[in-house]
Amino acid sequence: MPDFAVVGQPNKGKSSIVATLAENEDIAISSKPGTTRKATHYDFSVDGKLLYTLVDTPGFQRANRVLQWLEAHVEDASNRVDVVRAFVAEHRDDPKFADECELLQPILDGAGILYVVDGSKPYGPEFEVEMQILQWTGQPRMALINLIGEGDYQEQWRRALDQYFSIVRVFNAMLADFDTRTNLLRAFAELNEAWRSDMEAAIKALRSERSRRLHRSATEVADALIACLSYTGQQFVDEGDATDGVAQSLRNALLQRIREREQRARQQVQSIYRHDRMRADETDLVLLDIDLFSEEGWALFGLSRTQLLITGAMTGAVAGFGIDALLGGASLLLGTAVGAAVGSLGSWFASDELAKTKVLGQQLGGKLVQVGPLDAANFPWVFLGRAWLHHDLVRERNHALRSVMSAQMQDQENVMDQIPEDLRRRIAQAIGTIRKEGASSRTRSQLQACVEALFQLKLESELAGNKRPVYEVPPAF
Amino acid sequence: MTDRQPLLAQAADIHQWLERDSDRADLDRLKRDRAIGQHQTDADPLKKVLLWWQAIERPASADLGRRVLQVRRTLSGLLLAGGLLIGVGVGSLALTFEGDYPINLLALLGVLVLLPFIFLLLTVMFCLLQAFGLNAMALLPHWMSPGRWTLDLFERYAGLQFTGFYGQADARSRLGFWQVVVFSQLFGVGFYIGAVLALVVLVSVSDLAFGWSTTLAVESSSIYSLFNMVAFPWASLWPAAAPDADLVEASRIFRLAAPSGVEQVALLGTWWKYVLMSLLIWGFLPRLLLLLFAGWRFKRATRTYLLEHSEVTALMDRLISPVVDLGQQSHTPEPTEAQESGVSDLQTATSFADAYILVWNGAVSESELRTADIAWLSASSSDAELSSVLNSLPTRYKKVVVFTKSWEPPLLEFLDVLSALREQVGKSCSIAVVPVGLESRPAESGDVSVWARTVAQLQDPGTYVMNFGGFTDA
Numbered sequence: 001m002p003d004f005a006v007v008g009q010p011n012k013g014k015s016s017i018v019a020t021l022a023e024n025e026d027i028a029i030s031s032k033p034g035t036t037r038k039a040t041h042y043d044f045s046v047d048g049k050l051l052y053t054l055v056d057t058p059g060f061q062r063a064n065r066v067l068q069w070l071e072a073h074v075e076d077a078s079n080r081v082d083v084v085r086a087f088v089a090e091h092r093d094d095p096k097f098a099d100e101c102e103l104l105q106p107i108l109d110g111a112g113i114l115y116v117v118d119g120s121k122p123y124g125p126e127f128e129v130e131m132q133i134l135q136w137t138g139q140p141r142m143a144l145i146n147l148i149g150e151g152d153y154q155e156q157w158r159r160a161l162d163q164y165f166s167i168v169r170v171f172n173a174m175l176a177d178f179d180t181r182t183n184l185l186r187a188f189a190e191l192n193e194a195w196r197s198d199m200e201a202a203i204k205a206l207r208s209e210r211s212r213r214l215h216r217s218a219t220e221v222a223d224a225l226i227a228c229l230s231y232t233g234q235q236f237v238d239e240g241d242a243t244d245g246v247a248q249s250l251r252n253a254l255l256q257r258i259r260e261r262e263q264r265a266r267q268q269v270q271s272i273y274r275h276d277r278m279r280a281d282e283t284d285l286v287l288l289d290i291d292l293f294s295e296e297g298w299a300l301f302g303l304s305r306t307q308l309l310i311t312g313a314m315t316g317a318v319a320g321f322g323i324d325a326l327l328g329g330a331s332l333l334l335g336t337a338v339g340a341a342v343g344s345l346g347s348w349f350a351s352d353e354l355a356k357t358k359v360l361g362q363q364l365g366g367k368l369v370q371v372g373p374l375d376a377a378n379f380p381w382v383f384l385g386r387a388w389l390h391h392d393l394v395r396e397r398n399h400a401l402r403s404v405m406s407a408q409m410q411d412q413e414n415v416m417d418q419i420p421e422d423l424r425r426r427i428a429q430a431i432g433t434i435r436k437e438g439a440s441s442r443t444r445s446q447l448q449a450c451v452e453a454l455f456q457l458k459l460e461s462e463l464a465g466n467k468r469p470v471y472e473v474p475p476a477f
Numbered sequence: 478m479t480d481r482q483p484l485l486a487q488a489a490d491i492h493q494w495l496e497r498d499s500d501r502a503d504l505d506r507l508k509r510d511r512a513i514g515q516h517q518t519d520a521d522p523l524k525k526v527l528l529w530w531q532a533i534e535r536p537a538s539a540d541l542g543r544r545v546l547q548v549r550r551t552l553s554g555l556l557l558a559g560g561l562l563i564g565v566g567v568g569s570l571a572l573t574f575e576g577d578y579p580i581n582l583l584a585l586l587g588v589l590v591l592l593p594f595i596f597l598l599l600t601v602m603f604c605l606l607q608a609f610g611l612n613a614m615a616l617l618p619h620w621m622s623p624g625r626w627t628l629d630l631f632e633r634y635a636g637l638q639f640t641g642f643y644g645q646a647d648a649r650s651r652l653g654f655w656q657v658v659v660f661s662q663l664f665g666v667g668f669y670i671g672a673v674l675a676l677v678v679l680v681s682v683s684d685l686a687f688g689w690s691t692t693l694a695v696e697s698s699s700i701y702s703l704f705n706m707v708a709f710p711w712a713s714l715w716p717a718a719a720p721d722a723d724l725v726e727a728s729r730i731f732r733l734a735a736p737s738g739v740e741q742v743a744l745l746g747t748w749w750k751y752v753l754m755s756l757l758i759w760g761f762l763p764r765l766l767l768l769l770f771a772g773w774r775f776k777r778a779t780r781t782y783l784l785e786h787s788e789v790t791a792l793m794d795r796l797i798s799p800v801v802d803l804g805q806q807s808h809t810p811e812p813t814e815a816q817e818s819g820v821s822d823l824q825t826a827t828s829f830a831d832a833y834i835l836v837w838n839g840a841v842s843e844s845e846l847r848t849a850d851i852a853w854l855s856a857s858s859s860d861a862e863l864s865s866v867l868n869s870l871p872t873r874y875k876k877v878v879v880f881t882k883s884w885e886p887p888l889l890e891f892l893d894v895l896s897a898l899r900e901q902v903g904k905s906c907s908i909a910v911v912p913v914g915l916e917s918r919p920a921e922s923g924d925v926s927v928w929a930r931t932v933a934q935l936q937d938p939g940t941y942v943m944n945f946g947g948f949t950d951a
Contacts, residue, residue, distance in 0.1 A: 042804025062889055
């Protein structure tokens with residue numbers, strides 16, 4: 001199985017690259033140089049079958065001293081590897097060269113070399129010492145130009161690295177998307193023909209795992225939405241007692257329960273994408289922090305009145321068309337027309353109130369105050385819009401990132417504008433059935449498929465505080 | 478809990494356990510469940526889940542399934558016993574014979590057989606509705622079935638919900654419906670056992686006389702046909718329990734005739750066999766069959782209820798999905814950031830006229846320095862070059878300024894150079910390390926802080942880091 005030793009000077013992002021490729025948010029990443037003191041192995045395996053290993057190593061600290069030792073002991077080019085081996089053997093217990101021994105040992109054991117530099121900083125000739133040492137090992141080598149800062153010295157670096165490495169790639173550990181990561185793994189395979197099959201198997205497994213995660217996330221979100229649509233609050237009160245206060249407190253409890261359910265779904269999605277340690281406050285951002293029931297949130301994530309009307313009309317038209325089809329067209333598409341009219345009127349006159357309050361008389365005396373379930377037409381869209389944004393951010397977030405998750409949106413932008421009409425209609429149908437009849441296994445599957453299709457869409461947003469005029473907000477909150 | 482628990486109890490426990498388990502990290506659950514799934518060869522999803530349930534390590538304190546079973550058994554027992562008592566009571570009342578008038582068979586069969594049979598047919602109709610995919614539970618009124626309100630008690634005391642919209646509403650309502658049928662048929666079976674018991678006891682300890690009477694102008698032959706039709710299932714097997722035309726004719730009673738209007742009183746007692754078989758064949762047997770059928774459907778519904786739960790579908794996914802471990806197994810502690818050195822507290826170097834300048838790794842260009850006393854060293858300098866530079870240091874300076882690239886990390890080999898420099902210049906000379914930013918701009922505070930922390934490792938008060946304020950007179 002191939003091993004890849006990630007080497008380079010301290011603070012060039014070696015651990016970040018390993019964290020991103022290994023999807024390991026536990027790897028220590030710090031601005032303090034020399035955070036990694038021991039070589040750590042990260043195995044990529046599928047069902048326990050090892051496909052490759054990444055080795056995170058300490059950085060070079062005394063490269064010049066090492067090279068001087070090597071040059072002093074070499075006889076000719078044919079025994080350079082043996083000299084490097086001899087150096088490690090002789091200095092294994094020497095604290096002065098502890099870092100060099102740690103990083104050279106995996107290479108001497110057969111690992112391919114991934115030499116990491118920071119392409120946002122200028123190249124300096126002092127780096128050549130390290131490159132020479134790595135060249136002496138004779139192992140397949142690739143250079144990765146990581147971009148930690150804002151500068152761009154890629155060309156400078158490329159000219160220097162091309163002289164020492166067979167492959168040079170630019171790889172931003174913080175921002176690399178899935179395709180970039182798989183392309184990098186493909187490049188690893190180019191270092192040695194014998195590694196190709198394992199690396200191809202790893203890429204295949206990664207793609208399959210990505211599909212699985214998307215499916216699981218969609219299922220979690222669909223189940224959370226179904227649960228939120230089913231929640232009610234009930235309390236018995238005596239015959240003569242006022243119900244307003246009880247209703248208000250039931251309403252507050254209901255909304256809080258829904259908020260908590262949404263938060264739980266988010267945590268599950270984060271866990272599916274291996275972001276378990278992402279702190280709660282990391283999602284408390286400008287957009288995701290907007291309360292589920294706030295005006296801003298409804299304007300940003302909900303459908304506009306027109307969109308609701310069109311979606312209602314389309315859903316009604318499809319139902320009406322079914323009747324027309326049953327009648328073999330004899331109805332002259334009257335069913336479609338009536339269905340569209342009823343659907344659009346239903347959407348137009350749909351209550352903006354979040355959840356209705358019912359006071360029911362009881363056979364044994366007293367009253368039952370019931371709040372919910374939520375029947376505001378826009379709630380499912382707000383919920384799905386938020387889930388879509390959250391999923392998109394989590395899916396694309398690299399594990400090297402330790403900063404809070406951020407999102408910005410252009411003015412006048414609305415998340416739901418990006419959903420195709422057909423998908424919007426399918427979602428509306430599934431939600432309508434669930435609201436009317438409860439969530440059967442079939443409707444649950446339908447909603448899951450819709451959410452999965454939604455999550456497959458790439459959210460085209462640079463989110464940033466919505467300035468859009470607020471058009472409708474449930475008055476109840 | 479063992480694998481010999483009924484499926485409903487296991488389903489309740491599995492659901493509850495999985496819901497609690499959902500707080501665990503997804504990867505941990507995947508690894509755990511896939512490890513079990515890899516050893517499963519059976520393709521049947523139910524068997525997969527039950528085998529997983531046996532294999533999983535879990536606390537033995539799960540008690541929801543036990544409670545569900547207890548409540549279900551208690552309610553079933555109460556229904557059976559209640560049915561039995563009511564059957565005995567109704568049967569005894571219906572078979573009351575004071576000796577004046579025989580028991581009217583038409584009334585007896587109407588109460589004990591026909592009316593319950595109509596309810597039975599209605600139940601069968603609801604079963605058909607359910608089989609055709611309708612939510613029969615929602616249509617089934619409480620007044621019609623003792624099982625319906627028993628289900629309410631079951632929900633309340635067992636903690637399982639069969640109604641409600643969440644998740645698998647159809648699976649739950651299906652399960653609930655068949656539970657209602659099971660409950661109500663248990664009551665029915667108990668009722669007929671009681672009625673039959675009452676009949677057998679009364680026949681044994683008293684002399685019952687049966688006849689038939691109606692105000693309607695009905696011929697005996699019509700009634701005979703009716704009785705014969707009722708006796709059709711057993712007439713050939715037990716002819717003595719099927720009436721003949723003479724018996725029917727002889728059993729007609731008129732209440733105004735004295736004393737009973739019947740000539741051959743002894744014949745009237747022979748009807749008890751017919752009544753017994755009517756109760757058994759048209760009352761007890763259909764309910765027993767429906768009970769068995771509903772029990773079978775309940776078991777099937779339980780299977781669906783178990784498998785369609787969202788957490789179980791997720792479990793199935795974990796059992797069959799390969800664990801793709803990208804390297805999450807290695808855990809290293811997050812470093813604790815050292816206390817930031819107060820970069821703002823550092824002095825800013827702007828004048829370098831009184832200092833000897835040492836440039837490390839080409840941190841500044843020669844054109845920017847206007848002093849003659851400069852030395853150049855780098856990470857690739859040899860020991861000889863280093864010695865040469867150090868040995869040629871003028872002794873008149875009280876300060877050496879070392880310019881470094883602020884954006885590069887301070888390496889140990891640089892600290893080696895500082896140590897060698899200190900040895901060369903002695904303790905009275907101060908050594909100021911000045912990290913310079915790109916293109917000789919002031920360095921970023923974060924970078925200076927890193928240099929300050931590293932240089933502080935030397936524990937040499939005379940060696941310190943200064944902020945770079947630009948070149949004015951160097």
